[in-house]
Amino acid sequence: MKKTLDFKPKAFSVLKNYNKQTFMADLMAGLIVGIVALPLAIAFGIASGVSPEKGIITAIVAGLAISLFGGSKVQIGGPTGAFIVIVYGIIQQYGIQGLTVATLMAGVFLILLGVLRLGTIIKYIPYPIVVGFTSGIAVTIFSTQVKDLLGMTMDSVPSDFVEKWIAYIIYNIGNIDCWSALVGIVSVLIIAVWPMMARKLHLSPLRSLPGSLVAIILMTVAALLLKQYAGVTSIETIGDRFSISSQLPGAVVPELSWEVIKGLVGPAVTIAVLGAIESLLSATVADGVIGDHHNSNTELIGQGIANIVSPIFGGIPATGAIARTMTNINNGGRTPVAGIIHAIVLLFIFLFLMPLAQYIPMACLAGVLVVVAYGMSGWRSFLAMTRRNPKSDVTVLLLTFFLTIIFDLTIAIEFGLICACLLFMRRMAETTEVHAVLNEIDLNEDADMQAGNLEHLTIPEGVEVYEINGPYFFGAGTRFEDIMARYGRRPKVRVIRMRKVPFIDSTGLHNLENMCRMSQKEGVTVVLSGVNPKVDAVLKRNNFQQLLGEKNICNHIDLALARAAEIAG
Numbered sequence: 001m002k003k004t005l006d007f008k009p010k011a012f013s014v015l016k017n018y019n020k021q022t023f024m025a026d027l028m029a030g031l032i033v034g035i036v037a038l039p040l041a042i043a044f045g046i047a048s049g050v051s052p053e054k055g056i057i058t059a060i061v062a063g064l065a066i067s068l069f070g071g072s073k074v075q076i077g078g079p080t081g082a083f084i085v086i087v088y089g090i091i092q093q094y095g096i097q098g099l100t101v102a103t104l105m106a107g108v109f110l111i112l113l114g115v116l117r118l119g120t121i122i123k124y125i126p127y128p129i130v131v132g133f134t135s136g137i138a139v140t141i142f143s144t145q146v147k148d149l150l151g152m153t154m155d156s157v158p159s160d161f162v163e164k165w166i167a168y169i170i171y172n173i174g175n176i177d178c179w180s181a182l183v184g185i186v187s188v189l190i191i192a193v194w195p196m197m198a199r200k201l202h203l204s205p206l207r208s209l210p211g212s213l214v215a216i217i218l219m220t221v222a223a224l225l226l227k228q229y230a231g232v233t234s235i236e237t238i239g240d241r242f243s244i245s246s247q248l249p250g251a252v253v254p255e256l257s258w259e260v261i262k263g264l265v266g267p268a269v270t271i272a273v274l275g276a277i278e279s280l281l282s283a284t285v286a287d288g289v290i291g292d293h294h295n296s297n298t299e300l301i302g303q304g305i306a307n308i309v310s311p312i313f314g315g316i317p318a319t320g321a322i323a324r325t326m327t328n329i330n331n332g333g334r335t336p337v338a339g340i341i342h343a344i345v346l347l348f349i350f351l352f353l354m355p356l357a358q359y360i361p362m363a364c365l366a367g368v369l370v371v372v373a374y375g376m377s378g379w380r381s382f383l384a385m386t387r388r389n390p391k392s393d394v395t396v397l398l399l400t401f402f403l404t405i406i407f408d409l410t411i412a413i414e415f416g417l418i419c420a421c422l423l424f425m426r427r428m429a430e431t432t433e434v435h436a437v438l439n440e441i442d443l444n445e446d447a448d449m450q451a452g453n454l455e456h457l458t459i460p461e462g463v464e465v466y467e468i469n470g471p472y473f474f475g476a477g478t479r480f481e482d483i484m485a486r487y488g489r490r491p492k493v494r495v496i497r498m499r500k501v502p503f504i505d506s507t508g509l510h511n512l513e514n515m516c517r518m519s520q521k522e523g524v525t526v527v528l529s530g531v532n533p534k535v536d537a538v539l540k541r542n543n544f545q546q547l548l549g550e551k552n553i554c555n556h557i558d559l560a561l562a563r564a565a566e567i568a569g
Contacts, residue, residue, distance in 0.1 A: 006117055006297040010073045011336040022335060029333030030341025033076055036327050037063070037342060038349055039212040040372070042238075042357060043365045044079040047144060048087035048316055050096070051242050052357055053350065055079050057249070058310050060346045062318030065306035067339030071119075071298030072283040074290060076324040076339050077306055081372045082278055083271070083317045085140045086409050090267050092159060098264060100254045103311040105261065105268035106275065110304030113276060119296025122276045126424075128389070128397040129416040130277060131381055136404025136412060138377035141369055147172075148366035151180020151234065161405050177234045179226065180363040183219050187367030190215040210327075212368045219364040238365070239358025246354035249314040270410040271307070271317045279303050279320035286325050290334065323375070392423045432470030436483055437497075457561055462492040462568040465561075469500045472508035472535075490522055493564040497557060499530030504538055516547055525567050527552045529560035 037059050045055020059078035066077030090099045113122065140161065146168055147157055153175045158164045194211035226232035238244065283294040299320075306318050328338050382401075386394050400416035437459065459465055466483065504512070516526045526548055531539065536553070539545075545553065554560040 005115060006119075006295065007114070007301050008071070008295055008298050009069045009302065009336075010071060010295070010298075011068050011340075014073060014335040014337075018335070018337075023337065025332035026335055026338040027341055029328050029331040029338040031345055032331045033324055033328045033333070033338065033342040034345025034349070035213060036210040037076070037078055037321075037324055037346060039210070039216050039365075039368055040321075040324075041079055041346070042360070043212075043368045043372070044081060044084060045316065046238070046242075046362075046365060047084045047141065047369055048079070049091040050087070050099075050316060051245075052238055053245055053354060054314055054316055056346055056350050056354070057313055058315035058318050060343050060350065061313045061315050062306040062310040063346070064340060064343040065309050066279075066302050066318070066320065067336040067343065068302070069298075069305050070283075070302030070320075070336065071295030071300075072286060072320070073292055073294070073335055074286050074325055074328050074333050074338065075279070075283055075294070075299070075320045075336075076328050076342060077279070077303070077318050077320050078324065079316055080278060080319055080321050081141055081369070081376055082134070082137055082274055083319070084144070084369075085137050085404075086267065086270055086274065087316050088144070089159075089408055094264065094267070097254055098260075098267075099316065100311040101256065101260055102264045102267040102271060103307050103315075103317045104254070105264060106271035106317060107304045107307030107309075107311075109268060109272035110276060110300050110307060112304075113272070114297040114300030114302075114304060117297050119276075119280065119298075119300050122273075122280055122296070122300070125277060125417070126393075126396065126420040128385060128393045129400050129413070129420055130281070131378060131385060132397045132400025132416060133274075133404045133409060133412050135377050135379070135382050136401045137409065138373040138375075139405055141373040141376070145366040145369045145373070148236075148362045149181070149184040149370060151177030151184070151236065151363055153177070179232050179235050180361070183223060183235060183361050184363035184367045184370075187215040187219050187364040188370055190218060191368065191371045212371070215367065216360055216364055219367075220360050223361045223364075224359060236362045237358060238360050238362065241362065242358075244355055244358045246351055248350075251312045252314070253312060266410055270413060273413060274409070275303055275307065275317060275319040276300055278322075282320035282322040282325050285322060286329060289326070289329050392427075396420055396423065428471070428473070432468065432472065434466060434468050434483055437465040437467055457558060460561065460565040460568055463495060463561070463564040464491040464493070465495045465497065467497040467500070471503055471505070472498070472501045472512065473505040491524060492568040493525045493527060494519055495527045495529055495557075495560050495564050497529045497560075498535060499532070499557075501532070501535055504535050509538065509542055513542070513544075513547065516544075525552065525564075527554065527560050527564050527567075529554050529557050531555075 038056070041055040041059040042052040043055070045052050045058070048055070063076065063078045066075060070077070087099060090102055094102070113119065143161060143164055144157070146152070147154055152168070152172045154167065154172050158167050191211035191214075194209075194214050198209075223232075223235045223237065226235065279299055280296055283296075283299055286292075287294055303319060310316065310318055324342075328342070333339075382397070385397055389397075396416055396419045399419060400412050403412035403415055519526050528539075528544075528548065531553060539553070551563060554563060
């Protein structure tokens with residue numbers, strides 16, 4: 001009997017054969033991933049419009065929950081760049097309280113997706129939509145970091161994409177702070193060249209350090225030295241904009257009302273859909289590397305639990321992070337214990353080193369996010385799709401991309417999914433062919449002929465034969481009418497060959513019934529030929545025997561033509 005709940009966390013199943021060797025590998029991977037996650041958590045938190053500690057709290061609480069309850073052995077969860085645009089927009093419109101409620105609702109939606117076993121369906125969201133909104137998010141993230149990257153002195157940054165760039169280029173191009181711009185640009189260069197530099201200089205103990213952390217350490221020290229010895233005070237730091245706290249917040253459940261919930265359904269669905277897509281995509285990529293298979297439904301339930309717990313402790317939305325997951329794998333992590341250790345490492349850093357974060361330059365964090373945006377952009381995949389794919393896919397890609405940039409991700413995902421569904425429906429409709437057979441039928445490759453028959457069957461006078469090749473659903477009935485109208489004559493019998501119809505849906509049934517009734521009104525008898533058992537069962541349930549008569553539903557074409565000849569006289 002099929003189980004109703006597909007919830008089997010990997011953290012519990014892998015512990016059966018756990019040993020010291022595996023633990024040491026997970027310990028090293030967890031330590032490294034925790035260090036890698038630190039600058040990203042701070043940067044994602046600030047870019048999302050919340051304080052830096054909320055980004056780390058999310059990485060600790062949600063990362064722990066995802067490792068404990070998820071369906072992947074190596075998934076590392078936490079705040080990601082994909083959520084920056086959504087979270088920032090929700091805070092601007094609904095405030096922190098609205099974000100908390102929307103994240104809780106998204107957690108509930110994710111759990112429902114897992115309980116309803118929809119994990120595999122989520123993975124079939126069209127690739128052009130995924131590339132379109134991912135590239136759009138990358139461009140949006142970059143545009144939000146220009147001010148801090150160049151140290152522009154602006155009272156406020158417009159939320160609209162076009163207005164934002166008009167403000168940058170036309171009104172504030174002269175407000176660039178040279179020292180901040182230097183810090184930001186050098187940070188980008190350090191992150192870009194650090195892996196190659198570490199290899200060439202044979203710095204084996206430092207190879208595991210992420211370039212983002214190296215850039216933050218070097219630029220923070222540089223900013224302090226410039227301020228102390230050169231009197232440079234224009235480089236804005238985290239402490240200039242935020243008050244840093246290293247105390248873990250208590251659990252607080254927000255007040256919920258029907259009006260608030262109803263108003264936040266859209267943002268919550270967007271968080272849930274994006275979280276599901278990104279987490280399952282990350283888990284699938286990880287499977288290919290470690291040769292394992294994650295449980296999609298369990299992963300969604302784990303993500304849902306994480307997004308319920310995270311906002312209660314003051315965090316923001318979280319999901320599986322591909323970069324951190326790959327870092328975990330590349331450093332030997334093979335069980336969820338590595339993810340748990342990563343969360344513990346971040347907890348210790350938060351409790352004992354968080355006050356030092358106030359000295360980090362904002363331009364340096366902007367440089368980190370610029371590199372993240374570049375990595376997210378997937379510009380090679382984007383360009384390849386515009387050159388090689390069908391026009392319909394390119395249309396969906398570009399629409400999703402520009403809607404993400406100009407409007408917001410909620411509209412982009414909704415519109416992209418609608419376009420993809422419409423295009424899918426059109427393509428499915430195009431797979432079904434309806435054509436008329438004139439004079440005689442070639443039986444050489446017919447599956448519904450009788451043994452010992454001739455190679456050709458002649459169509460009797462007063463009989464028309466039509467053949468359907470493909471599923472009989474929307475579009476097929478209209479095509480039937482067009483073909484019949486093209487001949488402009490009224491036969492005594494219409495034979496419809498259905499040997500290549502694998503299934504028929506309610507729309508196809510409705511169209512077929514209408515065509516049969518219209519033919520009867522015109523004095524034309526309809527005979528069906530070669531109906532397979534599945535389609536025949538559907539026809540029987542819908543009383544087609546009474547509509548056409550049992551003798552007029554035949555197993556093969558020679559019987560159908562014999563019946564047609566008998567009717568035509």
